[in-house]
Amino acid sequence: MTNTLTAAKPAADDRVATKSTLAKLLGRPEIGALVGAVALFAFFAVVAPVFLQPSSFATVLYGASTIGIMAVGVSLLMIGGEFDLSTGVAVISSALAASLFSWYFTTNVWVGVIVALLVSLSIGFINGWILIKTKLPSFIVTLATFLMLTGLNLGLTRLIGGSVSTPSIARMDGFDSARAVFASSVGIFGVDVKITVFFWxxxxxxxxxxxxxxxxxxxxxxxxxxxxxxxxxxxxVVRTKIGLFMGVGLCGWLLGMHNLFAFDTVQSGEGVGNEFLYIIAAVIGGCLLTGGYGSAVGGAIGAFIFGMANKGIVYAEWNPDWFKFFLGLMLLLATIVNVAVKKRAESK
Structure with a gap:
């Protein structure tokens, strides 16, 4: 009996088992999106050689950044288990707040920028606070916010400015410096790259x-x-969820300021539907709809895929009417791949 006990070996402890390099790689949320991005880049490089020109690629990056800035906040929110359907119009609300406040009170536009930041953070805080207090799904809470902001954007712009678009603030104090911060370009090897790419x-x-x-x-x-x-x-939990919604608000403010100072006027009806683009970028990048899984890098790759597809179709001289079909197909395939990759990684 003594010899038998001495010779027995302890059972392996699964808690200290090490994963293979492949399992670790497959466990990364963004791996599926990365493979897709590489394939899409190679595809457009072949069918549309102009795609590889530095100026064309800078345009692709700019288009990706205008989605990617919001995709960062949305990705974190989705990892935290929530959605925000008000993001598209909230970006416009931020731009309208800065423009209309500056114009109506004849202030330096930087005052409007600060007011817009407070507005954006407040929208995020209110979404999170209502979610916590009512325990309603974030889908319902932010859908209601979406509808209210859509009405406020149009109604207040008409009331204050007498039109569906804001008056031009291009000649107001502080505009040039604000444009330099939010809507300028940076020259890199002779190519102008929009500053939003660096924000992203x-x-x-x-x-x-x-x-x-x-x-x-x-x-x-x-x-x-x-x-x-x-x-x-x-x-x-309360602070975390409210903070995530306010993080989305911060990203919305940054993109809203770019929109305002890039064009100096804002159309109050814009932004509707963009919330789905931000969610699509996050999902393509590996964020699961069930929460608790994803990465900011994945959301960035998802936005990059969107930028490549959007501009690549133009460079290839295809009919842009098919873009939404292509986007929907990418969303479906990415979701299937992400779930399959996660299950495979967990099984190793």
Whole structure:
């Protein structure tokens, strides 16, 4: 009996088992989107050689950045288990707030910029607060916000400016400096790259750091996976969810300021439908609709895919009427691939 016990080996502990490199790679939320992005880039490089020209690629990056800026905030929100259907019109609300406040009160436009920031953060806070207090699905809460903002955008613009678009603020104090910050271009090897591209990259870097290197990132994944379990272990669920909605508001403010100072007027009816583009970018990038899974890098890749598809179709001289079909197909395939990759990674 003694010899038998001595010779017995302890059973392997699954808790300390190491994953293979392939399993770790497949476990990354953005891997499916990355493969798709590489394939799409190669495809358009072949069918539309102009796609590879530096100026054309800078245009692709600009188009991707205008989706990607919002996709960063939306990705984090979806990882936290929530949606925001008001993002498209909230971007326009921010631009309208800055423009109309500056014009009506004849102030320096930077005052309007600060007012717009407060408005955007307030919209995010209100969405999160109502969600927590009512326990309604974020789909319902933000759909209501979407409808109210759509009406407010149009109604207040008509009331204050007498038109569906804002008056031009191009000659007001501070406009030139604000345009330099929010809507300028940076020359790189003779190619003008819009400043939104750098905002986009910076936001992705900050969001990735938050998700992967801070306790706030752990909170975001926890509340998205199971809010009740997260609350039971001390995660501040209320603060985390409200903070995520306010983060979306911050991204909306940044994009709204770009829109305002790039064109100096704002159409109050714009933005409707853009919320789906931001969600599509996040989903293509690996964020699951069920929450608790995804990455900011994946959302960026999803936005890049959108930019390539949008401009690539033009460069290839195809009928742009097919773009929405192509976008829907990408969304469906990306969702299927993301779920399959996650299940495969978990099984290893």
């Amino acid at each position: 990259i910076g936001l992705v870097a900050v969001a990735s750091w938050i998700l992967l290197r801070t306790k706030v990132g752990n909170w975001i994944f926890a509340v998205g996976g199971d809010a009740n379990a997260a609350r039971a272990v001390g995660v501040p």
